[in-house]
């Protein structure tokens with residue numbers, strides 16, 4: 001029977017332990033000392049050589065056999081007989097349960113065990129023993145004998161302990177090299193403060209004792225509770241060792257000023273897990289705290305401002321990956337405010353795929369320090385799949401090594417602004433009426449095509465299309481109808497155009513098409529398709545109106561560097577199409593450009609000519625065939641060019657007509673001729689019926705207020721209206737008949753007469769001639785000069801003279817150069833003649849001489 005004569009350490013624990021299994025209580029029997037020698041006889045050498053004590057416990061008998069060394073290590077006095085209790089009685093009460101448990105646990109086990117325990121060193125201290133053993137089991141599986149060795153492990157234990165402590169200290173010290181250190185001995189209740197600890201608070205070494213109140217007494221009461229709680233937590237007995245703590249608190253320094261401290265520390269525990277000391281460090285973080293406070297304030301201010309601006313806020317800690325997106329970030333995307341967008345990745349997923357690389361690039365540029373701040377516009381997809389334009393602004397916070405550790409910023413919904421911008425942009429590049437691209441966009445597209453061609457791209461062409469007589473629609477049917485014509489034209493051209501082509505409206509009735517990727521040989525066909533589309537009748541307010549278009553084409557093969565040049569050339573070709581009779585397509589070639597250049601030069605010169613009075617009127621007599629007296633004169637303009645000398649009208653009148661300068665020139669000619677006539681009539685008696693013919697361009701009838709002009713001239717000079725004849729060429733009359741007619745009639749009503757110049761070249765119809773408010777036909781000189789060439793041409797002259805007779809119109813034959821022509825015309829009954837045969841056009845003073853002589857022409861010495 002087991003008799004336990006030792007007090008179980010830990011009381012209840014041990015009883016609970018031993019009653020769980022009957023092993024120890026059953027086997028706990030007295031052991032008889034068989035003498036250390038017996039065992040050492042068995043393993044004499046090993047036992048002697050070893051520092052280890054050998055033991056063997058015979059469980060059925062209850063004896064403990066032990067070597068001499070064992071007795072020394074455990075501290076047993078010499079005795080003839082040992083029991084297991086003798087060993088146990090020396091064991092540290094805390095270790096006893098573990099030792100028992102270990103022996104108990106040998107039931108059914110054959111592998112060795114290892115346990116460390118303390119025994120009394122007989123000096124009020126404890127010695128660590130390492131104990132190894134192994135059980136020999138009986139047939140019932142219960143241990144019959146347990147044998148093993150013990151050795152002294154105190155030194156190793158102490159070293160281990162020291163190592164652990166120094167490691168902790170080192171860690172703490174390393175954590176804060178310049179920190180103040182403290183070491184609080186819990187048993188004595190004293191705290192050792194390092195000199196640095198004291199100086200941080202502004203104290204000299206001798207100012208501070210080792211009392212805890214030196215520390216805790218200065219802590220602000222609000223923070224003291226936390227500091228104390230933290231320290232208590234740290235020293236509370238606990239199975240699991242607590243990690244070191246860190247706490248920030250406020251303390252009053254030597255000057256009674258409040259300072260912020262960060263305090264770190266950890267408990268040092270004894271082997272039973274009881275805290276014996278708390279050691280640690282603390283440092284002054286007042287500056288950091290203030291900075292943080294300021295930052296927080298400014299962040300709060302910013303957050304407030306952002307909330308006011310309805311911006312979303314975000315914050316991304318690059319070191320931890322933690323992110324924050326404010327509720328507004330969610331609502332901006334139409335997400336419920338609680339929606340979890342918790343990572344930049346998830347948020348980025350809402351960014352439109354096309355815009356993601358740009359955003360990432362901007363972010364990267366800022367994080368890598370290339371840009372001072374992040375500012376980027378991009379599109380996001382809302383929950384309802386609509387698009388939101390966003391502007392994000394942000395700034396990275398960097399550590400001491402300038403590495404970004406955090407980036408925070410805002411997101412603004414700029415959708416409305418963006419829409420307005422896009423609208424503006426659209427308006428800047430599109431025509432308001434038709435919605436077509438405008439001139440700027442067309443130039444841009446041509447520019448791109450030029451760039452593509454220059455880097456090996458395909459050829460292209462530009463066609464410029466202008467509606468003929470569009471202005472008259474605007475004038476007669478109103479601008480609303482005019483707009484309808486333009487939009488209809490736009491639609492038609494859009495339909496005809498190939499998808500890759502750009503159609504633009506350049507100005508009022510001017511359209512342009514850019515044909516991309518087209519063979520030069522196919523361009524004219526495309527241009528024709530466009531002009532044909534215009535030719536289909538337009539149905540306008542029950543009117544069926546037919547338009548034509550004049551078109552000019554410029555080809556990329558001409559080699560352009562600038563879009564403007566190409567468009568200008570197409571425009572030149574178009575103007576040429578207009579002047580060549582409209583409703584045609586002209587292809588630009590270089591001669592056109594040269595012509596345009598010289599034209600531009602001449603135009604400038606013409607303006608100067610007007611200002612500097614470089615024009616002069618020459619006069620050519622018109623004689624009565626038969627009497628050969630001077631009946632009238634034709635005023636023919638000359639330009640006394642400072643360098644080119646006398647310039648004939650053919651070289652500048654057409655340009656003056658095109659540019660509209662003819663209006664000013666014509667006004668001058670009319671006034672000049674009338675004034676000259678008055679002078680002659682007054683100077684040379686017998687010439688009071690002398691008439692003057694002034695050439696008038698239809699553009700003058702259209703643009704100038706011709707009726708008023710003529711009235712003014714009549715009143716200013718006092719000439720009789722009948723002595724003024726206005727000459728308009730037949731071909732011009734034919735093209736402008738409807739426009740010119742009313743003005744002509746009004747002028748005719750004044751008594752002024754009209755003469756149809758160059759008659760025979762304009763193919764006017766009889767019915768038209770009949771209606772015309774003109775009373776003179778001027779046979780074109782080409783017919784007159786053909787008289788000598790043969791019967792057929794002569795017949796035309798005869799016909800015109802007869803026709804004039806039928807219409808009761810006067811006839812003037814111009815360009816008479818020979819006596820034969822004169823005679824032929826006279827024989828036909830042609831009333832007047834004009835030509836070199838009689839006299840060449842001459843300055844007014846020379847004509848005055850002719851008038852003075854009153855002789856029939858030709859004057860022998862003059863011709």
Ligand code: C2E
Nearest residue numbers: 636637648649669695696697815816817834835836837841
């Ligand atoms: P036009 O009105 O038919 O003038 C007659 C032209 O024939 C004149 O040429 C004249 O010099 C020329 N001529 C006269 N007799 C003969 C002849 O026997 N043989 C030949 N070969 N030619 C003869 P010019 O002066 O060079 O004027 C040319 C045209 O310029 C005029 O043709 C007229 O249409 C226009 N023109 C002249 N002055 C003015 C003007 O002040 N205003 C406008 N709008 N046109 C003008």
Ligand code: MG
Nearest residue numbers: 634695727757
């Ligand atoms: Mg004339």
Ligand code: MG
Nearest residue numbers: 757758780814
């Ligand atoms: Mg003529």
